[in-house]
Each structure stands twice: as structure tokens, then as C-alpha cells.
Amino acid sequence: MSLLQVEGVGIAFGGIKAVDDVSFAVKPGEIVSVIGPNGAGKTTLFNMISGIYLPGAGRVMLDGQDVTGLAPHRLAERGLSRTFQNLQIFQAMSVLDNAMAGHHLRERSSVLADLLGLPASRRRTRATRASALQLLERVGLTRAAFREASALSYGALKRLEIARALALEPRILLLDEPAAGCNAVETEEIDRLIAEIAAAGTAILLVEHDMKLVMRISGHIVVLDHGVKIAEGDPAKVSRDPKVIAAYLGTDAAAASREEGADADG
Amino acid sequence: MADLLQFLVSGITVGAVYALLALGFTIIFNASDVVNFAQGEFVMLGGMITVFALAAGLPLGLAALIAIVLTAGIGVLLNKLAIEPARGAPVVSLIIITIGASIFIQGVAQIVFDKQIHRYPGISGDAPLRFAGATILPQSLWVIFGATAVFVALWLFFTRTLTGRAVLATANNRLAAALVGINTRYIMTLSFGLSAAIGALAGLLITPITLTSYDVGIPLALKGFAAAMLGGLGNPFGALVGGLLLGVLEALTAGYISSQYKDAVAFIVIIGVLFVMPQGLFGRKSTERV
Numbered sequence: 001m002s003l004l005q006v007e008g009v010g011i012a013f014g015g016i017k018a019v020d021d022v023s024f025a026v027k028p029g030e031i032v033s034v035i036g037p038n039g040a041g042k043t044t045l046f047n048m049i050s051g052i053y054l055p056g057a058g059r060v061m062l063d064g065q066d067v068t069g070l071a072p073h074r075l076a077e078r079g080l081s082r083t084f085q086n087l088q089i090f091q092a093m094s095v096l097d098n099a100m101a102g103h104h105l106r107e108r109s110s111v112l113a114d115l116l117g118l119p120a121s122r123r124r125t126r127a128t129r130a131s132a133l134q135l136l137e138r139v140g141l142t143r144a145a146f147r148e149a150s151a152l153s154y155g156a157l158k159r160l161e162i163a164r165a166l167a168l169e170p171r172i173l174l175l176d177e178p179a180a181g182c183n184a185v186e187t188e189e190i191d192r193l194i195a196e197i198a199a200a201g202t203a204i205l206l207v208e209h210d211m212k213l214v215m216r217i218s219g220h221i222v223v224l225d226h227g228v229k230i231a232e233g234d235p236a237k238v239s240r241d242p243k244v245i246a247a248y249l250g251t252d253a254a255a256a257s258r259e260e261g262a263d264a265d266g
Numbered sequence: 267m268a269d270l271l272q273f274l275v276s277g278i279t280v281g282a283v284y285a286l287l288a289l290g291f292t293i294i295f296n297a298s299d300v301v302n303f304a305q306g307e308f309v310m311l312g313g314m315i316t317v318f319a320l321a322a323g324l325p326l327g328l329a330a331l332i333a334i335v336l337t338a339g340i341g342v343l344l345n346k347l348a349i350e351p352a353r354g355a356p357v358v359s360l361i362i363i364t365i366g367a368s369i370f371i372q373g374v375a376q377i378v379f380d381k382q383i384h385r386y387p388g389i390s391g392d393a394p395l396r397f398a399g400a401t402i403l404p405q406s407l408w409v410i411f412g413a414t415a416v417f418v419a420l421w422l423f424f425t426r427t428l429t430g431r432a433v434l435a436t437a438n439n440r441l442a443a444a445l446v447g448i449n450t451r452y453i454m455t456l457s458f459g460l461s462a463a464i465g466a467l468a469g470l471l472i473t474p475i476t477l478t479s480y481d482v483g484i485p486l487a488l489k490g491f492a493a494a495m496l497g498g499l500g501n502p503f504g505a506l507v508g509g510l511l512l513g514v515l516e517a518l519t520a521g522y523i524s525s526q527y528k529d530a531v532a533f534i535v536i537i538g539v540l541f542v543m544p545q546g547l548f549g550r551k552s553t554e555r556v
Contacts, residue, residue, distance in 0.1 A: 052441075076447035088442040090435055101435050105447035107428050114427035121426075168446060 001064065003028045003203050004080075004172050009048050009058030009068075010227075018044045019227045021058070026172060026205055026220075031198045033206040033214045035238075036224035037247055042207045043085060045224065046176055049205070050082045051075050062172070077105060081165040082174035085207070087157050089164075091150040095141055098149050098160055099132035102167025135163040138196075140189060155182040162193065172203040179210045191217060215239060223247070268399025273521040274514060279406040279475065281513020282413035283309070286468035287490025288497060288505035289416070290461035296437035296500055297457035300360045304344060304368040306487030307375075308465025311337045313478030314375060316470040317384040326389065334466045340371070341462025345455050368483060375480040388474040405474045412471045416464055417506055424502070433457065437500070496536050498549025507547060512536070 002025035010020045019041040026032045034042050047053040049060050054069040061067065062078055070078075090098050107128060113121045136142050139159040144152060149160065158178055165173055175194070179187045191213055198204050198217075208214050214221065214235070221238040223231040225247040231238055238244055287305055294302045312333050319329030348363050388405030395402045423430040436443040436453045444450050469478065476482075489512065497508025512532055519531040539547065 071449075071451075072441075072444040073447050073449050076445060082445065084441075088439055088445060090438040090442055092438050093435075101431070101443075102446050104428070104432060104435075109428050111423070111427045111429055114430075115422050117426065164442075164446065 002026060003063060004049070004205065005059075005061040005064075006045075006049060007059045007061065009045070009055040009060060011044060011048060011053055011056045017227050019048065019224075022222075022224065022227075022229045023058075024220075024222045024229070024232060026203045028171065028203050029198055029201045030219050031194065031204045031206060031217050032220045032222065033208060033218040034222045034224060035208070035211070035214055039226075040224040040247075041227040042224055043176060044227075046082065046174055046205075046207060050080065050174055076168055076170075079169075079171035080174070081168045081170035081172075083158070083161040083165055083176055083178060085176040085180060087154075087161060089149050089157050089161060091148075093149055094146055095136065095149055095152065095160055096129070096132055096145040099135050099163050099167055100128050102135075102164035103128045103131060105168060132163075132167065135166055136160075138166070139163045139193060155186045158182065159186075159190070159193070162190075166197065166202075170202055172205060173197065174205045176207045177209060178206070179208060179213055187213060269521060271398055272400040273517045275400055275402050275406060277514035277517030278510060279403075279409050279472075279513070280516065281493075281510035282409050283468045283472045283486075283509075284489050284493040284512050285506045285509025286413055286416060286464050287486060288494035288509045289420070289502055290465050291490055291494040292500055292502055292505045293433075293457050293461045293464075295494075297433065297454050298349065298360070299357050300349065300364065301491065301499075302344075302458075302461065303361065303364045303487050303491070304371060304483075305461065305465055305490055306483030306485070307368050307371040308337050308341060308462045308483075309469035309472075309486050310375065310478060310480065310483040311340060311371070311462075312466030312469025313473035313482070314379050314384070314469075314480065315466070316473065317386060317478065318379060320386050326386075330467075330470050333470050334463050337466035337469075338459040338463040341458040341460075341465075342455055344462075345458035349458070350451070350454070368487065372480055372483060379480060381480060383477050383479045385474055385477045392474070403475060405471070409471045409475070412467060416467065417502070420502065429456070492533065492536050495546055496539055498546030501546075501548045504546055504548035 004026040006025070007023050008021045010022065011018055022045060024032070034045060036042055044053065048055045051070050051072045051074070059066055059068045062080060067075060067078060090101060107124060109121050109124055133142070133145060136145050139162055141156060141160055141163065144156060149157065152160065158181070162175070162178065178194070179190050182190060187210060194204055194206070195217055206214070206218065218235055221233065221235055222229060223238055223244050230243045230247060231241040287309065290305045290308065291301060294300055315333035315336055316329045319332050320326065324332070344367055348367050349360060352360060352363060388403065389408050390404040392403065395404060424434055432443065432448045433453055433456065435448060436450050440450050493508040493512045494505055495508070496512060497504025497506070515532045515535055516528040520528040523531065
């Protein structure tokens, strides 16, 4: 059964349909990418799935349950976590504190025990800290653990956001352009990181502009253009789809590609 | 010398109340970006509810507890009924809503209570203590003690507890806080309740010294806001320093120059500081990365 099911979701802003009737599904441990030209509605779709926007139409199902329009903190409890294209980091906190904040839902404690600094509460903090450090190691930020987050580079903050999202132990992770602004080496690290996360059983829903990255790691690709799903399938199928090529390169290229296809057939 | 000591003591006493008010502003501002001008009404309510609970024959401790709990409840209602329904409105609209709430609370207080000026005896009586030539009201010491206790308790709350850290996280980045599973609406409600309770405590501690009536809220709110700006809005430590500084400045002006000028001098100093340091003494420069 699919973990995340998006059924005919749509939203309009002042009469303009930003996303219209989009459906697809994500299975556990699968990497699904949403691609499309700028302004295709990818981030808007993400915002509807993650509870930032309330869809005007359609449903979002998580594990067979309707979670449409649930607040982000409720979705976090149900195992859906995300990162943002333009970063949502606790800038004034240390890198380690950011990663520790991700453990919020897993920490259980009484205010009184914490105030008194009882051994149980100290032990819990130590465990959280150890887990946070482990996550930072996983994304390659160990050396920056005690620096203030605002001092980090954009690429490093991207990875910090992923570490914080992983701290929630999500069943599905939405990554909005994780490789944007990263150099080739960093992109490769993110590539490896995403593959690892998926291999560990967490489903990934990805918006990404780096086509090489998308084609390499995705099991399934959904293509949006002007808010509408124009194609869907495995990377090989999608990359040959004339509608996709037209959306990205214009109709001439699509025509050329069709001719090429005809030649090959003939 | 005895004069100076006298002025300092009264300055610190009033300053402690300003600091508590500024702290109330800070907590709500951090959770919601709203400058809550109804903060002074919480102080008024703390004093007035205690007055009427005492008049009903309750012991001071119980009257104080009732005042704090009721005022905290009113703070929560303010958030639930006036601020939360307007979520998504520009912050300026929310601030104007708090001014409206302040006038409303004042009006209701006039009807529920009365328009008289009230006071009750201090916790340890009203017989002044003499110390190095200065006269100190025992209630002054209670005010200073109360403010210190609040600041220490809040510091522990914010640095040690999960809920306190969730408040800080929400202040830092509300969306990111929601993403890690923090219920930011609950945090906002908590912040209003907490600010109201702190205001009530300040009000019931200071009433034996400065008296209270239904209309003491707005001038106090302005002073508390000024103190918060002076210290740097959003920083609890700044609230403490800003409050004390403002109180001491006022007392020194009143003592050495004239009590008519105490507000003027205090505000001139604040304007001077903000000219040089627009973020206040301990404010953070706001930076946003795009």
C-alpha cells in the first residue's frame, strides 16, 4: 500500500490555478521526484502536502488516513517532515541545538523534573545530544556543531535542515531543492545521503532542479507544468516523453525529438 | 549620600515593576511579534482583584493567588478571542487590537470594580525600615524579591525545560518550530497566560506602595514598553536592565531635579539611547537570509 497518496489536489490564488487536479502516490522507501519548469507549482504542491496551505480541492492521505490541511506539527507527529527551499533554520541557535530541536516530539519530560535538573532529565538531555551529534556526523557537520547556525554556508544549512528533519525519524521526508546552491561535491554528498535515507526505509519526495541528480536517484518522477501533471513514470520514460521535453525546451525541440523517435522507429 | 541611597531604593523598586512589565512585553513579542499594549491592564487587574478579594475577607495569600490565576485566564482569553481569530492579519493590526483590548478591560474594570483609588497594607506591614539614613518600606523589598524570583524562575524555565525551549524555538523561527512538531498555537497561548500572570504579580506587589485604580494600566504599559525598547525588545535580560535603568533614572530626576520632569528626563534618555543603538542596549540586529 502506498504511504502517501495525493488525490486530485488543487489550489487557486485569486483565480489563478497554481496547482490543478494532481494525483500520485509514494510507497515506503521509494524516492519520488516532482519536476517541472519554474513556476510549475512544485513548491505549492509541497506546501499543500505539508500543511502550510489548505488545498482548495482533493485529499492528501498518509497511511490510508486523510490528513488534508492538518497543521505541520500534527503532520510531524504522524511521520511527515520536510525541508524548505529557502531554509527554515533556528538561525540564532547553535548547529547542535538545531539538531536537538528536531527531537522535540521524542522527548518526554515533566517541567518540574527539568527545573530541578533531576538525573532522569539530565540523562534524557544527554541522550538527545548524542543522537543529535550522530545526525550531524551523518550529514558531515560534526565540526560545525558548536557554531551559530547563521554562520554556516547555504549548502551546510541545507544539510543541517535535513539532519533536523531526520531527527523526527520521519516515514516520509519532503525535500524542497536540497541541492540548490550546492557545489558539485556537496551535491554528490546530498545524493548519497538521500539514497541512504531511502535505503533505511524512509520514503523521499523530492523537488529538485538538478536533472542529473533527479534521474540518478529517483524511482518515479512526476512532471508538472503550469500546475498540471503532464507526465509520470520512471526516469527513462519521463525523459523521453515529448510533452516533458516541450515543457522544458519549447515545442521545436519536442518536434525534433518526435522526428528523432520516428527515425529510430523507421 | 543618604539621599542617593533613598532615591536608588525607590528607583529600583519602581524599576523592578517596569522590568516585570517589560518582561511581559518580551514574552508575548517573542512568541507572536505582537507588542501587547494590554500588558498594563494585567498589572491593574492583579492589584484590583487582590483588593476586592481582600475586601471579601480572603487572606492575602489566597487573594494574591486568585488574582494571578484570574489574570492569567484573562490573558489566555485575550489571545483566544482577540489575537488568534485575527491570525494572518498584519502585526500592526494585532497591536491595535491589543490597544482596543486594553480600553475594553479598563471599561469592564470600572463596572465590575469601581472608580476609587485602592490600597491594602504591605505583606510585612507598613512600618518603614531605617538603613544608613534612608527609609525603606518593607514592601519595596518584597517587590525586589518578587521580581528577582520571577526572573530566576523564567531563566530556569527557558534554559532547562522542554516547554521553555519550545518557546525559544518558536520565538526564533515559528515555521521551523512547527516543523519539528511544536504546537506553536499552544506556545502563544502559554505566552499570553505567562505574561498576564507576571503582570498580575507585579500589580499586587506594587499596590501597597503606588496604590491602584481601574486606570493605572495605560501609563504603566507605556513605561514597560519604553523599558523593553531601552533594553532591546525580545531580550529578557534587556527587559531587566531596561526596567531598572528607567526606574532609577526617574527616581534620580525626581529627587535631584523635580518630580515634574521625571517622565521627561527618562524619555529623553531613551530617545538618546535609541538614536545611537536602534536595537536597544541588548537587542539583536535582525538579519534574515533569503
